[in-house]
Amino acid sequence: MPSSRREFLYGVTVLSGSVLFALDRTEPDLILYNGNFWTVNPRQPRAQAAAVSGDRFFAVGSNDEVLALAAGNARKIDLGGKTVLPGFIDAHSHPAEAGLSHLRMVDCDLRSIAEILKALRQRAATTPSGQWVLGFKYDDTKTSDGRPLSIKDLDEAVSDHPVFVEHRGGHTGWANSPALMLAKIDDKTSDPPGGKIDHDPATGKLTGRVREAAKDALVNAIPAHFTRDDRRQGVKLIAKMMTRTGVTSVTDALGTPDDLRAYQESRDSGQLSLRVYCHIYHSFMDQMLAAGIKTGFGDEWVRVGAQKMICDGSISERTARLSQPYIGRPDDFGILVTPEDQLYEQARKAHAAGWQLGTHANGDVGIDTTLRVYERLQKEMPKRDSRYRLEHCTVVNDSLIQRIKALGAIPTPFSTYAYYHGEKMKEYGADRVNHMFALRSFIDAGIRPTQASDYPPGPFEPMMALQSEVTRTDAKGNVWGAQQKITLEEAIRVGTLYGAYASYEENLKGSIEAGKVADLVVLGRDVFTEDPYNVVNIPVERTMVGGKWVWES
Ligand SMILES: [Zn+2]
Numbered sequence: 388m389p390s391s392r393r394e395f396l397y398g399v400t401v402l403s404g405s406v407l408f409a410l411d412r413t414e415p416d417l418i419l420y421n422g423n424f425w426t427v428n429p430r431q432p433r434a435q436a437a438a439v440s441g442d443r444f445f446a447v448g449s450n451d452e453v454l455a456l457a458a459g460n461a462r463k464i465d466l467g468g469k470t471v472l473p474g475f476i477d478a479h480s481h482p483a484e485a486g487l488s489h490l491r492m493v494d495c496d497l498r499s500i501a502e503i504l505k506a507l508r509q510r511a512a513t514t515p516s517g518q519w520v521l522g523f524k525y526d527d528t529k530t531s532d533g534r535p536l537s538i539k540d541l542d543e544a545v546s547d548h549p550v551f552v553e554h555r556g557g558h559t560g561w562a563n564s565p566a567l568m569l570a571k572i573d574d575k576t577s578d579p580p581g582g583k584i585d586h587d588p589a590t591g592k593l594t595g596r597v598r599e600a601a602k603d604a605l606v607n608a609i610p611a612h613f614t615r616d617d618r619r620q621g622v623k624l625i626a627k628m629m630t631r632t633g634v635t636s637v638t639d640a641l642g643t644p645d646d647l648r649a650y651q652e653s654r655d656s657g658q659l660s661l662r663v664y665c666h667i668y669h670s671f672m673d674q675m676l677a678a679g680i681k682t683g684f685g686d687e688w689v690r691v692g693a694q695k696m697i698c699d700g701s702i703s704e705r706t707a708r709l710s711q712p713y714i715g716r717p718d719d720f721g722i723l724v725t726p727e728d729q730l731y732e733q734a735r736k737a738h739a740a741g742w743q744l745g746t747h748a749n750g751d752v753g754i755d756t757t758l759r760v761y762e763r764l765q766k767e768m769p770k771r772d773s774r775y776r777l778e779h780c781t782v783v784n785d786s787l788i789q790r791i792k793a794l795g796a797i798p799t800p801f802s803t804y805a806y807y808h809g810e811k812m813k814e815y816g817a818d819r820v821n822h823m824f825a826l827r828s829f830i831d832a833g834i835r836p837t838q839a840s841d842y843p844p845g846p847f848e849p850m851m852a853l854q855s856e857v858t859r860t861d862a863k864g865n866v867w868g869a870q871q872k873i874t875l876e877e878a879i880r881v882g883t884l885y886g887a888y889a890s891y892e893e894n895l896k897g898s899i900e901a902g903k904v905a906d907l908v909v910l911g912r913d914v915f916t917e918d919p920y921n922v923v924n925i926p927v928e929r930t931m932v933g934g935k936w937v938w939e940s
Pocket residue numbers: 479480481640841
């Protein structure tokens with residue numbers, strides 16, 4: 388390039404840069420002052436005030452420094468000393484699907500089988516005969532009955548509709564007889580690879596429960612009946628539910644092209660109140676690759692995430708693949724859903740095309756298998772800054788942690804399970820629980836884990852996540868894995884900046900600092916002075932995303 392041309396461009400850059408700067412300096416749109424800001428910016432951890440210009444933080448500092456920027460038109464809000472944190476990033480959940488479920492299905496998060504059957508019966512009464520009645524968020528350990536749902540319960544409650552009730556973990560479900568008939572499952576049907584059809588050990592009859600890949604026959608028998616508008620409504624609903632608890636960004640851990648479109652259409656119609664990093668399930672990858680799309684495509688609101696794969700089973704439903712059996716079931720080691728060679732084949736093409744990879748891996752065997760696939764890919768096709776994701780990464784040991792560190796991989800462990808799903812931890816045993824959701828071990832090893840709800844399986848409230856991670860204590864006071872406690876400051880960093888890192892967006896969000904998007908939460912009480920066992924009850928008074936309040940109590 389001739390030097391005169393270079394000088395000209397240089398001159399323009401400087402000029403436009405200084406003009407923008409001057410405009411910004413005279414016109415921040417909004418100043419939040421008199422706050423107790425915890426910024427998660429190590430260079431300036433605390434502040435009293437922040438100025439917002441457009442959708443970005445413009446300045447962060449003391450009241451005097453920031454108020455001095457106020458021009459005639461800047462709105463000023465006195466926060467009255469309230470605590471302000473960066474917006475929380477839920478690095479693994481299922482918002483689009485959960486939104487649709489909340490719109491259309493029976494919420495079975497109830498405390499007795501009788502209540503669940505009553506809710507299903509009521510839905511059946513308003514559902515045209517023969518059409519499916521669907522339930523979600525059923526949790527076998529949360530009902531007072533001391534036994535799981537059965538085919539008999541469901542047949543007695545609803546006989547003229549097929550019924551399918553999914554566990555809140557999403558990996559198993561319970562069907563009535565008409566539903567099993569439509570799915571072509573009978574007493575003689577053999578288990579599919581990576582799945583299990585439960586039988587009564589005494590009679591050999593179906594119990595109605597299907598696990599992992601055996602669920603597919605049911606799911607495939609249910610006619611897809613969601614319109615584009617339904618999907619957009621679902622996204623709008625779940626985004627509202629999440630932002631009022633302080634979540635400002637989310638990773639959809641199992642997105643489809645339909646979900647991606649729903650997020651975009653919600654954004655276009657101004658109804659998307661949080662940011663989405665959308666993993667794409669591997670079975671849709673041919674479409675994505677053909678279109679030339681890869682991880683990172685999109686904008687600050689909707690961005691294409693990793694290719695998602697699934698290695699093993701679930702923690703909340705006790706199907707994760709473990710090296711040692713479940714407590715009390717010496718022959719039960721859980722389920723490996725996808726064998727290693729198949730996982731490698733699924734991963735290779737996407738990796739070669741420049742995609743980030745995210746694999747559901749819960750048990751130590753599942754994590755070991757997934758790491759071997761990643762290590763092989765990294766050797767065969769080295770990628771800089773690959774940020775391989777281990778979705779969940781629940782049960783670990785020292786050697787797995789060393790391999791995760793060596794690979795620069797990112798675990799997304801369940802944040803609310805110690806608090807919310809404590810009663811299920813008995814089946815893992817006290818020793819193993821000290822190696823589960825292993826935030827202390829990850830952080831000590833220099834690994835950057837995230838906050839993740841996996842909602843619906845786990846509650847998404849960030850305040851519950853903080854309490855769970857700091858106390859490792861459930862609602863009844865039982866402690867699960869005390870060795871993995873982390874400090875409040877660490878838990879907040881995990882829930883904000885580390886979440887941004889997991890989606891390559893650590894320069895865009897995750898802390899309150901000038902230049903980053905203005906995503907924050909204002910708390911009703913100070914999380915730093917609150918009893919750590921009562922953090923879950925701190926009200927979130929306001930949530931801001933991109934400089935706009937999306938929730939105000
Ligand atoms: Zn998930």
